[in-house]
Amino acid sequence: MNSYKIAVYAGDGIGIEVTREAVKALKACQEVFGSFALEFTEFNWGSRYYRETGKITPPDYLNTLDGFDCILLGAVGDPANIPDRIAVVPLIEMRQTFDQYIGLRPATLMPGIDSCLEGKEYGDIDIYCVRENSEGEYINCGGRFKPGTEDEVAIQTNIHTRKGVERILRYGFGVAAKRGRHLTLATKSNALRFGMTFWDDVLEDIKGDYPDITVDKCYIDALCMGLVQKPEFYDTVVASNMFGDIISDLAGAVTGSIGLAPSGNVNPEKKHPSMFEPVHGSAPDIAGKNIANPIAAIRSGAMMLDHFGYGDAFRLIEKTVVDTLKERKVLTRDVGGSASTAEMGDYIAERILKAK
Numbered sequence: 001m002n003s004y005k006i007a008v009y010a011g012d013g014i015g016i017e018v019t020r021e022a023v024k025a026l027k028a029c030q031e032v033f034g035s036f037a038l039e040f041t042e043f044n045w046g047s048r049y050y051r052e053t054g055k056i057t058p059p060d061y062l063n064t065l066d067g068f069d070c071i072l073l074g075a076v077g078d079p080a081n082i083p084d085r086i087a088v089v090p091l092i093e094m095r096q097t098f099d100q101y102i103g104l105r106p107a108t109l110m111p112g113i114d115s116c117l118e119g120k121e122y123g124d125i126d127i128y129c130v131r132e133n134s135e136g137e138y139i140n141c142g143g144r145f146k147p148g149t150e151d152e153v154a155i156q157t158n159i160h161t162r163k164g165v166e167r168i169l170r171y172g173f174g175v176a177a178k179r180g181r182h183l184t185l186a187t188k189s190n191a192l193r194f195g196m197t198f199w200d201d202v203l204e205d206i207k208g209d210y211p212d213i214t215v216d217k218c219y220i221d222a223l224c225m226g227l228v229q230k231p232e233f234y235d236t237v238v239a240s241n242m243f244g245d246i247i248s249d250l251a252g253a254v255t256g257s258i259g260l261a262p263s264g265n266v267n268p269e270k271k272h273p274s275m276f277e278p279v280h281g282s283a284p285d286i287a288g289k290n291i292a293n294p295i296a297a298i299r300s301g302a303m304m305l306d307h308f309g310y311g312d313a314f315r316l317i318e319k320t321v322v323d324t325l326k327e328r329k330v331l332t333r334d335v336g337g338s339a340s341t342a343e344m345g346d347y348i349a350e351r352i353l354k355a356k
Contacts, residue, residue, distance in 0.1 A: 003037040004308060007068040007273070011046040012087065013282025014292035014341075015074020021294035021345025022072060022301040025320075028352035029305065029313045036310060041068070045090065047078035056082070057090050062097050066272060070304050073277035074297065079284060092140075095133050098272035100265035101164065102171055103131030103244055104303065105279060107251035107261055111326040113335055115256050117228065125231045127251045128179060130172040131244025133265055135164045136195075138241045160195050160240070165202045171268070172238035173210045180235035183210075185217045186243040199240065224250055252279050257334050259293030262300035266307060274307055276300040290340045293332040295321055298348060320351045 006026075010019040023040060030038050043064075045057045058064070065071055071094065077087045094100065109115055109125040117125075142156040169185075176183040185203050189196040200217060207215050218226065220243050226233065227250050239247055252258035261279035278296030286292055302317035324330065330347040331337025339347070 001035060001037055002308075003039060004069040005067070006038055006040050006304075007065050007071045008040050008042040009045055009065075009071055009090075010042070010074035011076045011282065012048075012078045013075055013284050013287035014280075015046075015076070015278075015282050017074075017287075017290060017292050017341045018278060018294040018297035018345075019072060019074035021341060021348070022297040024345050024349040025298045025317055025352060026301045026305070028349040029310075029316060032316065032352060032356045033310065033313055036305075036308065036313075040072075046076060046087070047082060050078075050082055056087060061090065062093065065094065066098070068273045070273050070307065071275040072301060072304065073275055075278065075280065075282040077282040077284070092138055094275055095265050096135075096139070098267055098275070099134060099269075100267050100272070100274055101132065101134040101167065102264070102266040102268060103129075103133035103241075103248075104264040104266060105129040105131060105244065105248035105251070105261065106263075107248065107255045109255045110260060111322055112328050112331075113256035113260070113325060115254055117231065117254055120231070120254075125251075125255050126180075127227070127231065127234050127255075128175055128236050129244055129248045129251060130168060130175055130236060130238045131248065132164060132168040132238075132240050133244075134241075135159055135161060136241035158195050158240075160198055162198075162202060165199055166206060169203055169206060169238055170209075172236055173206075173213055176213050176236040177210070181212055182214045182235040183216075184223070184234055184237045185215070186220050186223050186237060186239035186247060187217050188220050188243075189217075190219060195240075220246065223247065227251060227254060248279055257293060258296070259332070259334050260295050260299070262296050262298075262303055264300065264303045264307065274304070276304040276307075290342060291333055292341050293334050294341050294345045294348075298345070316352060316355055317348075320348055320355075324348055324351065 010016040107127045111122040137158045145153040187196045189200045252261035258280045265275040302314045306314035330339045
C-alpha cells in the first residue's frame with residue numbers, strides 16, 4: 001500500500017471549516033479503496049499563528065512543507081487584522097519555491113445549480129483554465145521610490161520566460177487533447193507589446209506540434225465578455241498568472257457558486273509537493289458561522305488523489321458531489337439549501353462510504 005504525507009494548512013476564515021470536510025471525504029475514500037494511506041499533519045499557520053507570534057508562518061515553513069507529498073490548503077486572508085499583501089505571501093511563496101507552475105482551475109455548471117446566466121443548464125458550461133502559476137505578474141520584482149512624497153514612484157515588473165510560457169502552453173495542449181480539443185490563449189498583445197506578444201509568438205512556435213487541437217487567441221477583456229455572453233464556446237483556456245486568476249474567478253461565478261470551484265497548484269515532476277485548494281478566499285463575512293460550502297475544498301482533495309494516480313477515487317468523489325447536487329437533499333445556503341458546512345461534509349463522506 002502506498003502512503004502519502006499530507007500537510008493540512010487550513011489557514012484563515014472559512015478555510016478552517018471547509019478543509020475539515022475535505023479531510024473527511026479523503027478519509028472516506030481511503031477506507032473505500034484500501035489501496036492508499038493518507039497521513040495528515042495539521043498546521044495552525046495564518047491568522048491564528050499571527051495572533052500568537054506576529055508572523056504568518058514560522059521562518060522555516062517551506063523546509064517543513066518540502067518534506068510532504070502534498071499540501072491541502074484552505075484559504076488565506078484576515079483583512080480586519082492582517083493586510084492582504086502580507087497574508088497572501090505564503091501562498092505565492094509556496095507556488096514559486098515548489099515550482100507549482102501548473103495552476104489547474106476547472107469550472108463546470110453542476111446539476112441543480114442555477115447560473116447567473118439565463119438559460120444555462122448542467123454541462124452547458126465546462127471550462128478548464130490552465131494558469132501559469134510561478135512567474136509573470138505575481139513575482140516580487142519592483143519597488144517604490146520616494147514613498148510618501150509627491151514624487152513617489154511605484155514600479156511593478158512582469159517577467160515571462162520562454163521556459164515558463166512554453167511549458168504551460170504544452171501542458172494546456174495536453175489538457176485540450178483529453179477534452180474538447182479546443183485551446184484558447186488569453187492575451188493582451190494589442191497593448192502589452194512585449195510580454196503578451198511573447199506569449200503569442202511562443203504559441204505560434206509550438207502549435208504545429210498539436211495538429212488535432214483547434215487554437216484561438218482572445219484579448220483578456222473580450223474573453224471576460226465571452227465568458228458571460230457565450231461560455232459554452234470555451235473549453236481549455238491557457239493564461240498568464242494574473243489573467244488566469246481573473247478568468248477562474250469569473251468562471252466560478254458564472255457556474256453558479258465559487259464555493260464549488262476547486263483548484264490545483266501542481267509540480268508535475270513531483271520534485272516538490274503540489275498544493276490543492278478551493279478557488280474561493282477566506283470569506284471573513286461568513287467565517288465561523290458553519291454555513292460555507294465545502295464542495296470546492298472536497299473537489300480539491302479529489303484532484304489531489306488524481307495527482308497521486310488514483311483516478312477511480314477522484315471520479316468517486318466527483319460522482320458523489322454530482323449526485324448530492326442532483327438530489328438536492330443536503331445543500332448549503334449558497335446553492336439553495338439550509339445545511340451547515342459540517343452537515344454537508346458529513347453527508348458527502350457517508351455517500352462515499354456507501355460505495356464500499
